[in-house]
Amino acid sequence: MPWSLKYALRRLFAKWQSLATMIVGVLLAAIVGSNAPLYTSAIAQVGWQQALPDQNPADLQMYIRTGIAPIDFEDFGAAWSELDSVVTAEAESIFAPFGDWFGGWISWAEMADHAIIAGVSRPRPPEIRLAYYDDLRDYIEVTEGEWVSDEGNTVSALISEANAEFLGISVGDVLTLQQQGWDTSLVFDVHIVGIITPKDTDSPYWFAPNPLGSPSAPILLTTANNLVAATQFTPTPTVQIGWRSLFWHGRLPYTSLPELKHVLDNFEPTLRRTLESVDLPFGPPVFTTGISPIIEGYIADVDLLNIPFGLLLLQLGVLVIFFLFIITALAWRAARREVALLQSRGAQNQQVLRLHALETFIICAIAALVAPFITRTVLAVLIPLLTGIESIPLDVTPTVFGYSVGTSIIAWVVLLLTLLPVLQLPLIAAGGSATRSRTRTWWQRYYLDWVLLIIGLVALVQLTQSQSLTTSGTTQSDPLLLIAPALLFVAFSSVLLRFFPFLVRLISGYAQRRRGAVGVLASWQVSREPLQYGQITFLLALAIGIGWFAISYQATLTNNQQEQAMYRTGSDVRIEVAPTADVITLEQTLRENEVIESVSEITRVLLRNVSINRSAGRGGREAGELLAVDTTALQSAQTWNSASDWFPPPLADDSEYGKPLPDNTAAVGVWLRIDTQQWINFGQFTVENYPQPYILSELGTVLLKLRNADGNLVDIEMTPDRAALDTFVEELEASQEEESQDFQPPTNPDDFEPRVFDYPNEGWLYFEAALPDISSWRIAGLTFLLRDQFPGGISETLISGWQAIDAEGQSIPLDIYAGWDLGNETSVVPPGIFISEEAPPIDDTPIMAFQWPTPDNSSFISFFLWADYPEIGTIEVGSPTTVLEEDDIIGIPVTIGRSFAELNDLSVGQRFRLSLGSFALWLEVHSIVDLFPTLYPETPYIIIDRDSLLYQFERIGYREGLQEEFWLTLYDPAQAEEVVSSLPSDTIANVTTVESVRSQFDTDITSLGVIGLLYLSFLIGVTLSLISLITYLNLSAQARLSQFRVLLAMGMPSTQLTLMLILEQMLVLITALILGALIGQFMVSQVLPPLAVSAAGGSAVPPFRVQTDVVLLAQYLLVIVAGIVLVLVLQAIWLRGLSLGSNQRYEEE
Known part of the structure; x- marks a missing residue:
């Protein structure tokens, strides 16, 4: 075995405690590397x-x-x-x-x-x-x-x-x-x-x-x-x-x-x-x-997660690598005497470097092999805690080992690079007493932090201007914009730390002018080693800033997801009513439910074309929405609008409109007649109007519109009295011997001459409608629905003999022949409703009449007569040939969305004509808004008072394409499902609840992953800061033993020595807290909104309102303070146990 390898192994076994911080740093680097694929897999598995x-x-x-x-x-x-x-x-x-x-x-x-x-x-x-x-x-x-x-x-x-x-x-x-x-x-x-x-x-x-x-x-x-x-x-x-x-x-x-x-x-x-x-x-x-x-x-x-996750993990990796620079520099600084001893014995720098290269390679190799399994274990514990999922399968693949080995190699290179300055020191500097710390790091000396700051600010401008993390308007993330937070975190911290040496000098100068040696010595020590203390402050400030940002990010995103769910729902529950459902009965059922606090009635109309001004607006047809809301719904809408007068005024109380009926009225009766054109033979054929009662009795439906005290309209079908007409028809059929008579409308009036008969009551039919059991009713209108085919020409409808009937059958004549209007006035012959001179069915009663043209073979004709119907807005029916005068146009006040205003170049106060098929409404812009619940900026929309819209629709009898909705506010939103299940399923087309929308956000793996990574960065940053602080305090204490020896010999109590160390660390902590808070709040206010928008899926309506969880933030700051306090307590215990003799022995141990 080569001596260098043997020496490296023996040194590892003998001095592993002194190398513990370096080992931890390398292990953390390998964990961050293996965390890249494993964390993405874990979040993907959760999703x-x-x-x-x-x-x-x-x-x-x-x-x-x-x-x-x-x-x-x-x-x-x-x-x-x-x-x-x-x-x-x-x-x-x-x-x-x-x-x-x-x-x-x-x-x-x-x-x-x-x-x-x-x-x-x-x-x-x-x-x-x-x-x-x-x-x-x-x-x-x-x-x-x-x-x-x-x-x-x-x-x-x-x-x-x-x-x-x-x-x-x-x-x-x-x-x-x-x-x-x-x-x-x-x-x-x-x-x-x-x-x-x-x-x-x-x-x-x-x-x-x-x-x-x-x-x-x-x-x-x-x-x-x-x-x-x-x-x-x-x-x-x-x-x-x-x-x-x-x-x-x-x-x-x-x-x-x-x-x-x-x-x-x-x-x-x-x-x-x-x-x-x-x-x-x-x-x-x-x-x-x-x-x-x-x-x-x-x-x-x-795959879309790779870029944001990769960049955030890169930021975390840079944090760990920076920690390695600090901690290994401190470790090699402590080993200067050992290196000087080897050099003095003739060892060359290459040999010393090879020795420590083997030593650090062993550390990095072990970390690369162990880190994936540690990472998997940690994620297997943390992911269930964060998501509620009991367990997730995670495989340690070769890719994971590849990332771990890669980061371990980077850590190995960092360890060797930090050793080079130690090898270049002269032997006289080995003790460390002859050197002072520099005031700036190498990247500050080359102004790399300013370069990063400029790049980060450019990306920040792009972020804040577009309010998106994309450069093309798509949801594809742009890496240059996503890396802006990481660049700004590092750059701002480094630039602000340039002032740290000047700050501690000022504090030192101030302390020198004060009584007492503790403050002087503490500030002098920090000012003497600004680089080391500055790097620890930098690391701690980064951790605090990231933690601040992570807490605000989670609070903002969580709050906005709740607001998005409320915005999409309009309230706690949004019920879309089925087209076949009885809206009045359903509304009554909802209002009787004790768990429902309020019920908002909504009418939604889909607009096929909202480009009202082709010359000013964009080309082509664009769909939109017309939303009619009641005043109850505005309580939800106020959340999204700061102004109080943005909504147009509601319709005045319409409960007094119509013809009042006497008290105790049980039924309403009226005489009706329809005359159509016939060819009459008076020696020669001529065209005359003649009564045709079969149109009303066989082909028509007559509805009496009533309005109650609350202003609600009710349609009641009127029943004709056919007794006299049926008797006449039976007698007429019996008297015919040669040919039978057909009393149905002619299939082709041009093929034969119609017969003319003397109908009983001169063709008048009596209609009657029984009233619901409510004492206060008003006659609001009369509707004629006529089916099948009619001959072409001018026909006439006559109305007379209005009477109220009490419970005993006594009738009271009603003088209600004035003040009537036709809803579809443009489809009748001018002047509309007039008083006819025909013989009335009842003596001394007027006759209302109007004439109407019908084309040949018309399949359906309808008329809507309204009693005392005031005009609140101009309505044009059909295709008018005349241009209305400006003074004759009345526009209903409406609120429009910003996109609708931009599409049609509208401003507040302008009137415009909105076409709805066969008719058009004139509206006036009361205000322009950006937000209203259930309406989104990409869809042009109009908001109108529901009573006003239905009032106009009733006037012309329009009921097509209306989607009725109910927005429910519950005393307890948790009872939403219970309320929905209590309703008949055939009355509901769709249901949206706040909870159902919120559940969709739970599958947003991007938001979940980004939040997790930010918290992970914060926790690792705090851990690294504390480890750096502990390491520096230990090494600094060993290097300052002579200083402590002198101070103790001069009579300074150990409590003052402890206080001196506390003041030193307080300077670091307070500076880091201020710096981290400034950076974190700046990032929150400038970067968080667009970053959160991207995390939420590319857009968010309503927009993000920055939130900070103060309680959680205080808890995290307490964790940091508690960690530093623990370090200082341990240091104080060690100092209080020192004596002069122990100081002298310590260096030899």
């Missing part, structure tokens, strides 16, 4: 396990099926067994190397559908199948009866609880089955011996198609022998046989996913080639799986 529940279970498994006909084999069971053994053996040989991930290979067989001839009381029962599944007994419980057996000559089977309940089957029943359609099929009986239920419905065993079947496609489960025996009754139909995988993806390390994908991609062609050698007639196998695309997509997502 993989959290993403699995969101996938379709069937996509995560493999399903194979083929078919064989029993009639083709003399022994169907043997043929099935041979084919099954080939496929199972192939699958096990390919998937078994993946260990616990491969949970098994389930063979199965299902016979064709059989009709249930007897044994079921349910009318027209569905067809049923007899099936066998491997390992079924391990996954089910027999809740009634017993397990199926092969004994006896009968075919026995099991059935699931759900299917048994649906079919009305119980244990002991006998089902008579027949496979219809084949002459060879025979009737046979199946005895039900047990009812079963799954032990764990979440097991991958039950992925679709479910082995238990469903009520519409039930399955009887039996043994393989029973199924083979049953095939003798149906030999011709094909029996489906196949295989189902049982993959446990949570047990597979992420590092094995690429290999698994490769195996899965090749499994199908491999198995097909294997089956070609099987000499059996079977159908081509069908493979169904979605595993490979899922794995491929997830691997692509994880």
Whole structure:
């Protein structure tokens, strides 16, 4: 063995305690290196396990099926067994190397559908199948009866609880089955011996198609022998046989996913080639799986983590390497006498360097081999604590060892580089008393910190301007921008530490002018060694700054994820109502729920085109949203807007609109008539309007609109009194002898001359509507819905005889003929509603009338009449040919999003015309906002008062494309699922809760990984700082023994010596705290928002509000202070135990 190697080994065994800090530094460097792939794998594994529940279970498994006909084999069971053994053996040989991930290979067989001839009381029962599944007994419980057996000559089977309940089957029943359609099929009986239920419905065993079947496609489960025996009754139909995988993806390390994908991609062609050698007639196998695309997509997502994780780990590695520079420089400084002794005995520098190279190489080699296992153990403990996942599989791959060896080599080079200055020292400087510390490090002397600061500030400007970690607007991270935090941390710390020597000189000068020697000696010591103390301060400041940043990062991201969930939901729960649901009944149900604090009514309208000004806006059509909200919803919206008057004024109380009805009104009656154009023969044919009561009685629906005291509208269908008309029709038909009369509308009015009849009451029909049991009602309007075909021309509608009817049947005439408006006024003949001079059905009652043109063969016509309907905004129906005067336009105040304003060059106070299909609303910009719950900047949007919008829609009878929603605020948000489950499922189209949105963020592996790395950097930084401090204090104490000896001999108490050391470290600690806090807060305020945006997925709405968890921050600072206090206590104990004699002996030990 060479003497240098022997000397290195003996020195390691003899002086390992003095080299402990160096060993720890090298080991930490190797751990950081091995942590790069292992940490990424651990975070990817966490994300993989959290993403699995969101996938379709069937996509995560493999399903194979083929078919064989029993009639083709003399022994169907043997043929099935041979084919099954080939496929199972192939699958096990390919998937078994993946260990616990491969949970098994389930063979199965299902016979064709059989009709249930007897044994079921349910009318027209569905067809049923007899099936066998491997390992079924391990996954089910027999809740009634017993397990199926092969004994006896009968075919026995099991059935699931759900299917048994649906079919009305119980244990002991006998089902008579027949496979219809084949002459060879025979009737046979199946005895039900047990009812079963799954032990764990979440097991991958039950992925679709479910082995238990469903009520519409039930399955009887039996043994393989029973199924083979049953095939003798149906030999011709094909029996489906196949295989189902049982993959446990949570047990597979992420590092094995690429290999698994490769195996899965090749499994199908491999198995097909294997089956070609099987000499059996079977159908081509069908493979169904979605595993490979899922794995491929997830691997692509994880690949995006390499850059941010790599750069953060690089920052951590730089921190450790810097620690190595400090600690080895101190260690070699302590070994100056040993090096000088070797040089004085004739040893050359190369020989001394070779000696220590072997020594440090052994340290680095051991660290490179041990570090991966230490890292895996630490991550296996920490990851479950941070994520709640009990365990994650982590493999130590060659890549991990490669990173560990690489960082160990870097550490080895650092150790040798720090030895070179010691070798160049003259022998007279070996004792250290003749030299003083420099004031600046080598990178400060070459102004590298200023270069890094400039580069970091340029990247910071890019960050803050774009508010994104990308340079192209995509979600792909830009490495130059991501490295900005690391550069700024190091550069700011180094630049500010340039003032450290000047600061301690000022403090030293101040202490010299004060009484007492403790302050003078403490400040003098720090000012005499500014480089060493500055490096320790630098390391501690970095740790504090990173910790400050990590705490703020987590608090900001956690707070914003909660705000994003609230923003997307609008409140605690957001319910989208199904189109067929009764909105009024659902609202009443919600308001009666005691756990709901408030209910916000929302109407959402999807706009196909929001480019209202083609010349000013961008070209093309762009979709958007019109959101109508009530005042309750504004309570949630105020969170995202600082101004209080941004929302447009709500609609004035409309509960007084309409015609009031007398108290105790039980019903409302009215006389109606419709006249259409007819050809009348007065010697010559002429066109005249003539009553057509069948239009109202047969083809029309009349709705009475009522408004209650709360302003809510209710439509009540009015019923016509057909007695007189029916009698007239019957008498008229009876009087016709030669040709029958058709009282339906003519299919083609031009083909024949219509008949004209003297209808009773001159064609008037009386309509009546019973009112709901509420005392205060107002007539708000009258709606005509007319169907089928009408002749072309001008028709006329007449209204008269309004009356209120009390509970005793007494009628009161209503003088409500003034103040009516037509909702679709542009579709009628001017002047709209007028007072007709026709004979009224009741004496002394006016007649309201309006005329309307109809094109030939119109399929549907509707009219909406409103009572005392004030105009709150201009509505244009159809395609108006006239341009409205500026003074004639009334715009409803609305709030618009910034994107909508920019798209159409709108500003506050401008009016604009919003087209909604067959009509247009005039609106006025009241305010422009950036945020409103459930609305996002990339989609142009308009916010309007809900009552105002519905008021306008009611005016024209528009109800198309409206999505009704309810935003619920709960007393206890944890009861959200309970509230949703209490509602009928057919009334809900979709439900969004804050918790459901928050759960999506839990799978954000980028945020989870970045937070973990920041905390890891903080903990390692603090640890390194304390180790550096301990090392320097020990080495400094040994070097200052002569100083302590003199001070003690001069009568200075050991307590003052302790106080002197405390003051020295207080200078370091206070400087590091101030410096770390400044750097951390600057990074929080400038870098954190865009960095958090990238971590959250490229964009965040609402934007990030920087948060700092003061309590957690105080706890971390206490940890740092406690560590330094512990070091000082140990140092104080050592000093108090010193005596003059022990001081003299210490150097010789």
